[in-house]
Amino acid sequence: MQLSFWDFVKNQFATPEPVVKVDLTGKTVVVLGANTGLGFEATKHFATMNPGRLILACRSQSKGQAAVEKLKAATGYATAELWIIDLADFASVKQFADKLEQDGGRLDILVENAAVGLFTYEGTKDGWDASLQVNCLSTSLVALLLLPIMVKTAKEHSTLPRIVVVSSEVHYWYTFEKGLSEDPEILKTLGSAEYCTPKKMEERYILTKLLNVLFVRALNARLAPTTPLIVDAVNPGYCYSELRRGLSGIRAVVDYLMELVLAFSTERGSRQLVWAALAHQDHPEKLRGAYISASKVEEVSDFVLSREGGKVQDRIWDEMLDILGKVDPRVTATVNQYLSPTA
Template identity: 50%
Template sequence: MGQLSRLDVALRQLAGAPELGVKADLAGKTVIVVGANTGIGIEAVKHFSSMNAAKVIMACRSEEKGKKAVAEVEKATGKNNAELWLLDLGRFASVVEFADRFEKEGGRLDILVMNAGIATGTYEDFEGWESTLHVNHLSTALCSLLLIPRLLKTASDFSIQTRLVVVSSEVHHFTTLSEEVRNSPSILKKLNEKEYFQKNFMDRYPVSKLLNVLFVRALNAHLPTTSPLIVDAVNPGFCKSELTRNIPDFKPPTFEYEGKTITLTAWTSEEGSRQLLWAALGPPNPADTDKIRGAFVSGNHIEEPSDFVLSKEGKDAQDRLWNETLEILNEVTPKVNAVVKEYLSV
């Protein structure tokens, strides 16, 4: 499709969400959904649960909200296959503890959906990192990397393909990494500067979703081309959720089109969750599976990412982001480098 405009997105939203485009029998399989107590996360859990997964782990920050979410899933599906595991992407130690626990107790892992994310207009420091960078990129990358061994072992033990889905957004089309960022010694450290954030705070969430796309493409590039682990990024669309709760006076934008004013229409969380299922289980034709490796999924199909992602500047930024991310995360735990050395190409 190529570069999207904001009007393109508004018209697509207005046209309505695609139907659930994939179905599967997940009997015996384990799914993790990170960020599962609300919005598209809990709706994705309901779908996975209804497809007879042996276990759907709902990774949530709040025990109270998580327990309520499990009860909601059980009531909606009539299944008792959802489990609450605590995970706070605002703390690196929590991510490491979660991965360690899964290694000891979790068993097989067929599908990992990294859905948690935040949007904020205020600079907050989480362990030395701006909160959006910490949650949406660094902790998402850390959790993904630490669970790769279990995803690959499951693939080997059961002679199947496993899936890692990172929830991104079409809003990555509306931003780039500026020359100021690209010309700095470190992309992430520049983005982390409070002064830079305050000058560009409205761009922070789109940038974090751009980082998701770049990370997925980089990770895929470091996996063997025939790896049984398939990694992709997904756009759920603009949905009614709690995502913008920390942005003061947020109002959906409006657009002029053919003499009419169009307001960006939000889909329901269930409608948005359908894309997470497509990214985790699609494409419907198994012969097309290799096409989804490192891809950007939107609207029940594989879609080109932004022009910036595909440009030389984007590729250079992708390589730098990968190296910077590994360096930062290896300071959190040396297990990151151990995973890279054993399972990924340099």
């Protein structure tokens, strides 16, 4: 499938679906990037469904605490928890996973919404481009570290947990250049300062959203059909977002005008995150490895479906496991215990 600009415009004018409502009594929901934008709006929806625990995973203590108070005022949900996680720091991700593991509780829904929209290279303390580390590497690391807890939850409570990775329809608009797709270390190249020229960084966000789709498909392909876990990717649509707050010049002007004409409200976009986390309660298998947009399963890009895309997906998966396995050996243990070595 390809997505033209006019397809994109048409999607923006589609009739919005109502938010999915499910009783979450006793269940634990974690939302990454929950203090603002799509994450906060999704958290508000979850709060109205009586979750046993609702964890707002945020980078900033002050902004996160403000979000907890705002959530209480808006919904009456008074027991939301603030946990700190900085996806630009692998050590912080590991500490977050440690805390959840030591907590010993259940985990039913993980919404991986945190992301950055940068147009210039910013190096992290771990030696990666910040966009790549936050949007892809750490997002994948969180999922792999928490996967055992979610499988354990499924077995102990006879439920079917879900991991929701927030991607985007912009993934249709990126194709790997030949030299990059044949690079023996694709991620290492993408994360290097030398590769991240201003021109390359113009497409960095689009690339990371494609990488999110590839991760979900690769992970799902390696989960046995009997594994009690649903992993999917979701497109919230083009909506008002703080992701683009770093835009400047003509790019900022164009985006401002596009928002006036085309953008959804952030709340409407958040309904897609909730749909991916809760829809099809009677037939959840429909969402295994799915790409979700406009409250339905959609076909991914032609590149993802192509033979070349499949090869790139597998190579990136193998490289990612090598990288993340060195960050935390629990990644390797998770892969060995829960995933098939072949797709």
